[in-house]
Amino acid sequence: MRLWLLTGSYMAAPAHSEPTAPPLGTTPPAGCPRRLWPGGFRPLWSNDPSRGRWRSFLRRVGLGVFLGLLASGRPADAPIPIERDYTVRTWRKEHGLPDNRVLSLLVARDGFLWVGTRAGAARFDGHKFEIWGHPTHAAFTNDTCRALAEGPDGRLWVATDEGVVVLGERPEWPLFTRGSSDPAAVSPSGPVAFRNVLATLQGRVLAGCENGLWVGGDTNGWPSRALADGLARVTITRLLQTADEAVWAGTDRQLYRLAPGANVWEPQFAEGAASETHYIHSLAAGGDNTVFVIRGNWPQRTGWLYRRTATAWQQVSDLELFNAGEALCLAAGAGGGVWFSETPFRLGWWRDGEHRSYSLDGVLNADDRVLCLAEDGDQNLWLGTESGGLYCLQRRRVATLTARDGLPHANTWALLEAADGAFWVGTDGGLARFQNGTVRTFVEDTGLANPRVRALAEDAQGRVWIGTGAGLNVWNGTRLDAVRFEGPWFRTKIRCLLRARDDAMWVGTAQGLHRLRNGESRSWFPEDGLPHEDVRVILEARDGGIWLGTHGGGLAHLHGDGFERFDERQGLSSPRVWALTEDEDGWLWIGTDRGLNCLREGRISPVTTAQGLPDNLVNSLILDPDGWFWIGHDSGIYRVRRADVAAVVTGRQTALDAVVYDESDGLVRLETNGQISQPAVLRRRDGRVAFATVAGVALFDPRRLPDLTNGPPARIERLVAGNVPLFTAHPGAPTNGLEHAALLAVPNADRHVAISFTAPNFRSGEKTRFRYRLLGLNAEWVEAGLTRVATYAHLAPGDYTFEVVAANAQGYWSATPARIAFRIEPRLFERAGVQLTTALALAGAAGWIIRWRQREARRFQQLEHAASLARERERMSRDLHDGLGSCLTEISLLSCQGETAGWPATAGSTFQALARRSGEALEALRELIWANNPKADNLGALLARAGDQVDRMLTTARIRARFDLPADPPMIAVGPVFRRQVLLALREAVNNAVRHAQARQVTLRATPGPRQLVIEVTDDGVGFQPGAATHAARAAPGLGLHSMRQRIESLGGGFELHSAPGAGTRVIFRLPLPHA
Known part of the structure; x- marks a missing residue:
């Protein structure tokens, strides 16, 4: 009409x-x-x-x-409510959007969504907004972003109320603004307010305003009016x-x-x-x-x-x-x-002659309107509005039966597909039958015992059994009958129904288990061995055994008239069992409120969130022909491979991945039913899996899953070393990040590297998972979960490549990883040349230390040996002095007594000779004792002894002596051999002066130097011809000159003789000295 x-x-x-x-x-x-x-x-x-x-x-x-x-x-034609075909998500200022008035939208080639607002341009990845604008970006003199355009090189062009801004690798810079090279680009009243911008494939940039078109390009300067003349004014x-x-x-x-x-x-x-x-x-x-x-x-x-x-x-x-x-x-x-x-x-949609109108009533505010539209690669429709922020319309990828389709109530509980193809749905408001495009509902007025339908089953005759909150009904194809048997249970809450292979109908209620067969009933209660009176699920196994799940009594297996019970004592994760299914291997899978359990070979193994399940609660459970478990819980629906769960159960792997579905996939509400109803999940004959939810029936087609099979592309956002950003992603940046970046060491800072990454994903972007690795450090992938930053500390010098991949909520990973390569530059002491030099220096130092230690050890040994010899010499000196010295003294005294005792002349001369020789022997013994005395092993003792010896000899010969000896000679250690040889050579030199020189004066001079001791013996005697004396000394080796030379040269010294007839004689000893 x-x-x-x-x-x-x-x-x-x-x-x-x-x-x-x-x-x-x-x-x-x-x-x-x-x-x-x-x-x-x-x-x-x-x-x-x-x-x-x-x-x-x-x-x-x-x-x-x-x-x-x-x-x-x-x-x-009435417009279609948008929420029938699309889910709606909204972002406003409280979610990070710069402003609720969205003026422009752009889906970039790298997958990000750009949003132009009055408060700047924002890049959105489905998780957070990153904002470009004043004052953080100096190029923006005005933050009102009227239009966005992406160039062939990926740079972003932004039309603002005060010019055009380009965002890219180079610093952002404004165009067509006050101060541009072309004065005509600025209106007389101020900067140009541009309303749109276009970056062409030829490299030109076109910007439009109320004064016409402005054209620019990288090759011909900014701006150029070459193409704009036709569109002036x-x-x-x-x-x-x-x-x-x-x-x-x-x-x-x-x-x-x-x-x-x-x-x-x-x-x-x-x-x-x-x-x-x-x-x-x-x-x-x-x-x-x-x-x-x-x-x-x-x-x-x-x-x-x-x-x-x-x-x-x-x-x-x-x-x-x-x-x-x-x-x-x-x-x-x-x-x-x-x-x-x-x-x-x-909103309108048109394609190939098909036109659909969608109503936004109830989505937009009454005073709101759509200002801009954009569709991304996943066919999400983005709406920018005047005051309501940013909207995303995502097509529902999960079909749903709701009240609009004829359900008497949105809260659904039990599902059944009958042999005649009819699809039955039990709800809180009655029962619905869908068949051949028509819907028929059954409520109390039509004979239903109670509108809360909780269980459905079909018997061999094609009758549909209906369990409600207050009794049992049967639909025989033409009418709805009430099933009434003796006992109160038929008027209680019916939880589940099962038609067994022997045509018995098993009924689980809130007050026991019951079996109906051939018009007779049999009941089991806790007093009959039933673990708990509230029976929630019944399953007939392949071997004909009946398994029960109860609300508090665990799992029960009916054997004849008795029950075998399984609860926490046998390893069951919870006594509240709400779902049961059996696989082809005969393994029984048990859904509880604390995880999924597997009963095999009499042993129960639980699988929980610790192994990767999204939730421990299992409301409903079914296994499809492709080997996937479909599981409903209060927070959504997910599927997981039966092979993965079995591998966890048998210990062949420790974790599993689940494919999760939520509102972004088209679920009207996340919560599924099943705790008090059966069957709450159903695999239909066409392969679709149906779940009873609080907002209708959700239908999944395994052949056309709502999964986004293309994993979200991972993107690297920035790399920071210490507090220094070394790489920041920008519009037009390579999608795989930086190829090589020199990571310079920050002075006085450790090598702390932080790499931020993300992935544009607009379906459950907050659930995007990541894994990464750092080649050069470890080739193993690190499961990062929802974390979007990787940190490394104290990295060694070298080349590294960071890789990251992302996965969506369905578990599909990026086809290729995002990469960024960088180098840790070595510090000075870590460079190879420095390390080699240092190693050589350390090796040399180690060798020197070893040699020094060896020398010190030898020196210590020598000192110990010298000390031992000194002690032995001192002992021998005491023995000689106390023993042989006493004897010689006694002989000398006896000789003197014999000489004065009046003996004959011959005897007297003998005693005189004996006294003289014993005196000489005693003197020689004193010299020997002195030479072996370790206390005299120094230069001062040597010079003092030499002076005493020369003085006695010259006094005896009545020759005047003159000494030039140091008053404080250096403390230089000299050995006994050195002292003895020097004293013997000196005695020989003085003895020659006394016997042959006819000298009146003999001078002894000693001059110790840092490395040498010079001793001179000079007389003023008759002198002689040195050549003749030398020849005579060689011809007669026993002469004193030869002996002196040999003694001095044996000590490593030099012997010099200077003499001339009538000029006296000078003998010089040049002796090497050890270090002081």
Whole structure:
């Protein structure tokens, strides 16, 4: 039925009732209100004088005619609620968005979403926003980002209210602003406010404003007006480049095309008198160089959608579009389709002639509207709004049966697919049967015992058994009957139903276990051995055994009339068992509130979150033919490979990965049912897996899973050493990070390296998991979980390559890792040359120390030996002095007595000779004792002894003696051999002066130096010819000169003889001395 409304000034009908648009170039009637009101009406007649005939017609015909029109026509198609096909997520300032007014959107080639706001541009990865703007980025003199564009090199161009800013590897810098090289780029009142920007494939940048088009490029300076002359003094509304490299420019009057290589802008629409109907609201590029455009009236914010094919322009839809106060927006979609705003609260989708309208009522605020659109590679639709922030519409990838599809209540509990193909759903509000496109519901008024349906089963006759919160029903195909047997249990809560292979119907209730067969019943209660009266799940095993899960009594196995119980004492993780299933190997899998358990060969092994399950709670459990367990719990649905769980159970692996599904995959609500109902999960004949949830039935098709099989691409954001950032990702940066970076050591800091990474993932981005490794340190992957930074401390010098991969919520990993290579430069002491030099120096020092220690050891041994010899010499000296010295003294005294005793002359001379020789022997003994005395082993003792010896000899010979000896000689150790040889040689020299020189004076001079001792013996005697004396000494080796020379040279010294007839004689001993 078409509804017509008669008002005081015009007549209106629903927007879809008259699908016509005004001809191109026509002018809207003066005073005409908006053609599409928020309520969905559009004017058909207005106050335009040209339409006076219609007003006359209305007056003549009257109200009755219009009432007759109420019965004609067809209703307009109602828009689809957006939440039926899409999940909606929202980000606002409290989530990190710079501002709730989103002016522009761009999906970059590296997967990030860029958002332009009044508070700067933000890069979004699904987890956090990273913001570029003033004052952290000096290029932004104004933070209002009207438009975003990505260049061929990946750099980002931002149109602001005070110029264009480029973000890239080089420092950000503004273009077309105050101070630009072209003064015309600045309006007289201040910087240019740009509304759109385009980076072309040819390397040019086009920026549009109310004063026309500005063009620039890296090769010809900034800016250039070469291509802008044709679009001067017009308002540039939109810019676009298609795959054929043609550039499109929308203005407030016309749409222009610049062909590749051309310099002339070609208008696309015929010029008409009403140029305001040529206002270009938005542009988008479809496949095969198709261009979509919304063209219409700017003052009234209306427009129509057109498409340009290879031959001509076509009006895609006759629906008049309207956006109160703002331009209409477009976004290219998958498969050549296009998204567009229809009204402030409606979105349109068009592809290949198919047009769908989606209502945003209940999603946007009443005073909000869509300002911009963008679709990413995963077909997520992004909406930028005026005041509500950023929205993401994600297509529901999980089908759901809800109240809109005929369920009597959204909270579903039990599922059944009957033999006739009917799909039964038990809910809190009754029972629903879906078959052949129709839905039939059963409630209390139709005979249902209770609207809370908790259990369903089908018997061999095709009858459907229905367990409710207060009794049992059976549907026989035509009517609903109540099952009444003796006992109170049939009026209690029915938890589960099982048709056994022997056609018995097992019934688990809140008050015991019951079996119905051939019209008879049998019951088991705790007094009969049932572990707990509340039976939650029943399973018939392959061998015909009946297994029960209870609420508090654990697992029970019915043997005949008795039960075998399994609980915590046998290893069960919890006594509350809510789900059971058996696999082909006969392993029994048990779902509890504390994990999944496996019973095999009489032994129970639990698997929990510690091994990788997303949650310990198991509400429902089923195994599909592909070997996947499907598990529902209170926080979602997941699947896990049976082989992985078995490997954990048998100890062949320690952890497993699960594929998790949540709202981002299309679940209306996360919570599933099953704790008090069976079956809460079902595998249908077409392969789909159905879950009973609190918001309807969720249906998964294993052949077309909602998984995003392409793992999110990992991206490296920054590398920091100490507090110094060495690498920061920027628009246009290689997706694999930096190839090589010299990591310079920070003075007085350890080598602490922190690498931040992320992955653009807009479906459950907060659940993105990472693993990384540092080649050069360890080739093993490190499971980082949700952590997005890796830190290393005290890295050794060398080359390293960091790799990171990311996984989405379904467990799919990045195809290739993101990499960044860097080098730890060695410190000075870590360089190879320095280390080699240091090693050689240390080796030399070690050798020197070893040799020094060896010398010291030998010296110590020598000192010990010398000390021992000194002690022995001292002992011998005492023995000689006390023994032989006493005897010689006694002999000398006796000789003197004999000489004076009056003996004959011959005897007297004998006694005299004996006394003389004994005196000489005694003197020789004294010298020997002195020579062996260790206390005399020094230069001072030697010189003192020499002086005493020379003085006695010269006094006896009555020759005057003169001494030139040091008063304080250095303390230099000299050995006994040295002392004895020097004294004997000195005695010989003095003896020669006494016997042969006829001298009156003999001088003894000793001059000790640092390394040498010089002893001179000089007389003033008759002298002699040194040559003759030397020859005589060689001919007669017994002469004294030869003896003196030998003694001195044996000590390593030198002997000199200086003499001349009548000039006296000088004998010089040059003796080496040890170190002081």
